[in-house]
Amino acid sequence: MDNRKHVLLVFLASDSGVDGARSLFEGRSKKGAKEWLDRSIRNLIKQTQFAIPSLALMILASVEVEGVEQQICDLRFEELPLDKSWDLIGIGVQTGMTSKAFSLAGSLRVKGYRVALGGPHVTLFPDSCREHADVLVHGEADDIWADVLEDLKKGTLKENYFPSGFPDLSSCRPVKSLLLDKRRYFTTNVIQTGRGCPYNCDFCNIHILNGNRHRRRNIDDVVDEVRRFSAHDNRIFFFVDDSINASEEYAQELFHRLIPLKITWFGQATTMLGRQPRLLETFARSGCQALLVGIESIEPASRDTHKKKQNSSAELAEAIINIRNTGISLYGSFIYGLDGDTLETPAAILDFIRATKLDVPGINILRPNPGTSVFERLREEGRLLFDPGDLTAYRYTFGQKMLYQPKNINLPDFVESYSKLTAEIFTIGNSLRRGLAAPSAKAAVLLFNLFYTHLYALSRHDLKQQVLKRI
Numbered sequence: 001m002d003n004r005k006h007v008l009l010v011f012l013a014s015d016s017g018v019d020g021a022r023s024l025f026e027g028r029s030k031k032g033a034k035e036w037l038d039r040s041i042r043n044l045i046k047q048t049q050f051a052i053p054s055l056a057l058m059i060l061a062s063v064e065v066e067g068v069e070q071q072i073c074d075l076r077f078e079e080l081p082l083d084k085s086w087d088l089i090g091i092g093v094q095t096g097m098t099s100k101a102f103s104l105a106g107s108l109r110v111k112g113y114r115v116a117l118g119g120p121h122v123t124l125f126p127d128s129c130r131e132h133a134d135v136l137v138h139g140e141a142d143d144i145w146a147d148v149l150e151d152l153k154k155g156t157l158k159e160n161y162f163p164s165g166f167p168d169l170s171s172c173r174p175v176k177s178l179l180l181d182k183r184r185y186f187t188t189n190v191i192q193t194g195r196g197c198p199y200n201c202d203f204c205n206i207h208i209l210n211g212n213r214h215r216r217r218n219i220d221d222v223v224d225e226v227r228r229f230s231a232h233d234n235r236i237f238f239f240v241d242d243s244i245n246a247s248e249e250y251a252q253e254l255f256h257r258l259i260p261l262k263i264t265w266f267g268q269a270t271t272m273l274g275r276q277p278r279l280l281e282t283f284a285r286s287g288c289q290a291l292l293v294g295i296e297s298i299e300p301a302s303r304d305t306h307k308k309k310q311n312s313s314a315e316l317a318e319a320i321i322n323i324r325n326t327g328i329s330l331y332g333s334f335i336y337g338l339d340g341d342t343l344e345t346p347a348a349i350l351d352f353i354r355a356t357k358l359d360v361p362g363i364n365i366l367r368p369n370p371g372t373s374v375f376e377r378l379r380e381e382g383r384l385l386f387d388p389g390d391l392t393a394y395r396y397t398f399g400q401k402m403l404y405q406p407k408n409i410n411l412p413d414f415v416e417s418y419s420k421l422t423a424e425i426f427t428i429g430n431s432l433r434r435g436l437a438a439p440s441a442k443a444a445v446l447l448f449n450l451f452y453t454h455l456y457a458l459s460r461h462d463l464k465q466q467v468l469k470r471i
C-alpha cells in the first residue's frame with residue numbers, strides 16, 4: 001500500500017497577453033475568416049511564447065519532506081491530472097485572476113480534494129480567499145511549506161500558515177529544475193537572486209509583498225544553481241529579480257563569477273544601469289542579451305506624482321543609449337495615462353523611442369492594482385471604472401479595458417491618442433526594422449514586436465468598444 005502523501009501544485013494560465021490574448025468582445029464583432037485568423041495568431045503566440053515555468057512552484061516542489069511526493073501542473077500546457085488521487089492541491093493566486101482561481105478551487109473541493117491557496121493575492125487579501133480554501137499560506141512560503149507538508153502527513157493541517165517574517169534568503173535552499181518537462185518551455189533556467197525593493201512607486205506593491213529591504217541570496221548558492229541548471233538545460237537563463245542591479249556590488253561579484261560559465265541571459269533592471277559602466281560591462285561579458293527596464297514615464301510631473309524617483313527624466317535617454325551600446329537589447333516599459341500626462345505625452349514618447357532606438361517598446365495603460373497606493377488614491381478621487389469593493393471586478397487584460405479615468409484627458413480622447421500612438425509604433429515594417437537593428441537577441445526582439453503588433457490591435461479594438469458602449 002502507498003502510504004505516501006501526494007501533493008499537486010497548480011499554475012493558472014492568464015486570460016491576457018502571451019498566455020491567451022483574446023478580445024473581450026469575441027464572437028460578437030468578428031466572424032468567419034477574421035475570427036479564424038485571430039485564433040491562429042493566438043495559438044502561434046501561445047506556442048512560440050517565451051513561456052517560463054513558475055519559480056514559486058519550483059521552489060515549493062523542491063521542499064523535501066519524507067513520505068510526501070509533489071508534482072507541478074502547468075495549466076498553460078496540460079489538463080489537471082485528476083485520474084490520480086491527491087491529498088492536497090496547492091494553487092497560486094494573483095489579483096486579477098481570482099475568479100479563475102476560486103472557481104477551480106471550488107470545483108476541486110466539491111470533488112473532495114483539499115485545496116491550499118498561496119501567492120501574492122493571498123498575502124495581500126487573505127479575507128477574500130478564506131471561504132475558497134482549506135488552507136491559506138500567507139506571504140513567502142519558502143520555509144512554511146515544509147510545515148504544511150509535515151502537518152499533511154500527520155493529519156493536522158491548519159487553516160492558516162504565517163511565516164515568522166521574510167525568509168532569510170542567505171540560507172541555502174536548492175531549487176530543482178529536473179521536475180519540469182523542459183520541451184514545453186522557452187527555458188527552464190529561471191533564477192531569482194534577491195527579493196524586496198527600497199522604492200515605493202505608487203502603482204506597484206512589491207515593496208509590500210516582499211518588503212522594503214533588498215534581501216539577497218548567497219552568491220555561491222546562485223553560481224551553484226546556474227551550474228546545476230545548465231547541466232539539465234543549456235538554453236538561456238532568465239533572472240526574474242525585479243531589478244537585477246538593485247545592489248551594484250552584489251551584481252558585480254555574481255555576474256563576474258558567471259563569466260567562465262558562458263551562459264546567455266535575460267533579466268530586468270533599472271535604468272540606473274546606464275550609469276554603472278563597470279557593471280554594464282560585466283553584464284555584457286557574462287552573456288546578458290536583453291533586459292527589461294521600467295521607464296514608466298518621461299513626464300517629470302508624472303514621475304513626481306507616482307513617486308518614480310530613481311532617475312530624472314533627462315538621464316533616462318542617456319542611460320538607455322549607454323546600455324544598448326554595450327550590445328544589450330532593451331525592452332522599455334512605459335505607462336501612458338499617469339497623472340502628469342497630457343495629450344502632448346504620446347508625441348514625447350514617440351520622440352523618445354526614436355532617439356533611443358528602444359528595441360521593444362511596451363506601452364501600458366495604468367493598472368490600478370488593488371493593494372497599491374494608486375488604487376486607494378483613485379478610489380478616494382472617484383476615478384475607478386470598476387467596483388473597488390469587488391476584488392474579482394479587477395481583471396488583467398492586455399490593455400484592453402480602461403480601469404480608471406485619466407486626470408487631465410477625457411476617456412474618448414485618451415483612447416484615441418493611445419490608439420494612435422500604438423498604431424504608429426507597432427507595424428510590421430517597424431517590427432522588422434527593430435528586429436534587424438537590435439544589438440542582440442534579434443529573433444526574440446522581432447517576435448516580440450510582431451506579437452505586439454497583433455496584441456495592440458486587439459487592445460485598440462476593445463478600447464474602442466468600451467468607449468462606444470460606455471462600459
Ligand code: B12
Binds near residue numbers: 012016096142206
Ligand atoms: C517573472 C514574472 C512574470 C513572468 C513569468 C510568470 C511565471 N511563469 O512565473 C511573466 C512575464 C510571464 C508574468 C506574467 C504575469 N504576471 Co508576473 N511577475 C513576475 C515577477 C517579476 C517574478 C515572479 C517570480 O518568479 N517571483 C519569485 C517567486 C519565488 O515569488 P512569488 O511568485 O511571490 O512566490 C512566493 C509567494 O508568493 C508564495 N507563493 C506563490 N505561489 C504560491 C502557490 C502556493 C500554492 C503557495 C502555498 C504559495 C505560493 O510562495 C513563493 C515562495 O516564497 C513578479 C514580481 C515578483 N517580484 O515576484 C511578477 C508578478 C507576480 N506578476 C504579476 C502579474 C500581474 C502578472 C500577470 C497577471 C500580468 C498580465 N497582465 O498578464 C501575468 C500572469 C501570468 C500568469 N499566468 O501567472 C504581479 C502579481 C500581482 C498580484 N497582486 O497578484 C507581480 C507580483 C508583479 C507586480 N508587481 O505586480 N509575470
Ligand code: SF4
Binds near residue numbers: 197198199200204207
Ligand atoms: S516598480 Fe520597480 S522600483 Fe518601483 S516599487 Fe516596484 S519593484 Fe520597486
